[in-house]
Amino acid sequence: MAAAAAEAECDVVMAAPDGPGEADSDEEARREAEAFKEQGNAYYAKKDYNEAFNYYTKAIDTCPNNASYYGNRAATLMMLGRFREALEDAQQSVRLDDSFVRGHLREGKCHLSLGNAMAASRCFQRVLELDHKNTQAQQELKNATTVLEYEKIAEVDFEKRDFRKVVFCMDRALEFAPACHRFKILKAECLALLGRYLEAQSVASDILRMDSTNADALYVRGLCLYYEDCLEKAVQFFVQALRMAPDHEKACLACRNAKALKAKKEDGNKAFKKGNYKLAYELYTEALGIDPNNIKTNAKLYCNRGTVNSKLRKLREAIDDCTNAVKLDDTYVKAYLRRAQCYMDTEQYEDAVRDYEKVYQTEKTKEHKQLLKNAQVELKKSKRKDYYKILGVNKNASEDEIKKAYRKRALMHHPDRHCGASAEVQKEEEKKFKEVGEAFTILSDPKKKARYDNGQDLEEDGLNMEGQCSLHHSAMAAFNPLESALPLKQVCCWEWFHELTWFSP
Structure with a gap:
């Protein structure tokens, strides 16, 4: 018993000095952490956010249970545009102190910047529960509501295929949610569907630089290539998107269409080269039924089918196909040339001249100039006595x-x-x-x-009605x-x- 008591006392004696030592150590850590925080504040005030981040991190490492340190680092990360990391710090700050108003406010701002308007609204409402006069929370709550409204409008307009309005809505939403990949992807997809491929590619590429595994961005990059008639490259991006997200429905459909278009188009070209014009016509027609939204590829298919019809001496049908081609792509020189030749063959010289003029304005080559001159001569001849x-x-x-x-x-x-x-x-x-x-x-x-056949002005011969x-x-x-x-x-x-x-x- 005595031994046991002595042993216990020893524990007490041994433990007694530890209490004040631990307290001193904690206090020292707090002072050190505060010093780091103050240094962080100084750099933050100078807008040197990287250094501010480093010192706030040191403060957190020294004293990991202080909500304000996480809040300060969250603010710094927000200034650096690193909203996902900032969100984690803001959430940690309110876990440590649920009454930390600035923590809830920063969490809401991060959610809103990332496009999570519903979550942002909950955070701002919590701020107002803690401080019902907080004007910043009131304004941010209105901003979150505005973003939700733009989202709903964009969803409806996308179904209506009013892509310009969707782009408008996403631009407005991105003013409040600049880090929202979802909004950027929807905007990029609509830009691609509007034929604004360079803009769409730029948006998608920016996202891929930050996240190379983003399936939606990969899909949009593929979509741009698909609509520019780069079918093989488009398939590569669609396949990559499906690796990242096997259930990506849009990428799956686009990949299937791209493969089908590529196959039909190539088969049609092979049949044409072999002189099997009937088969080529059928294959091009089947290809045209795959995706009416692929304007550039369909323009080429119409032009190819027009060439087939001209070979079959179906000149009216050939003209119609070429007309459909230039309706889809009014810069398609080859279609204008094909239609102009068909107009020449059917003695519709005024229409031929109009097409050749369009071609020559687009590409001022000697060949195009001669074609235009020939058509003008034939037009002149057609208006004289036959x-x-x-x-x-x-x-x-x-x-x-x-x-x-x-x-x-x-x-x-x-x-x-x-x-x-x-x-x-x-x-x-x-x-x-x-x-x-x-x-x-x-x-x-x-x-x-000979002069008459060449279309030269016969008035030069001195011929008149008296003569x-x-x-x-x-x-x-x-x-x-x-x-x-x-x-x-x-x-x-x-x-x-x-x-x-x-x-x-």
């Missing part, structure tokens, strides 16, 4: 065919043949008769015919040697033309 049509012959007609056609048409429209008709008919037939003579004068002369009569007179001599020795009036009588009918084939 001498081949007047005589009823094609452009490859021989000299004999031209002479025979002239005889036939001259007899048909000679004024004496229509002397019993009304004045209006006589006038019209006289006009046609003169045109027949004019046509023969030009087409029977190799030089004049056409004498030209017509000489033209008659080309097939009747007696005519040149007789007056034109006598030659032009009906009897003479009646005799001449025997020379017609």
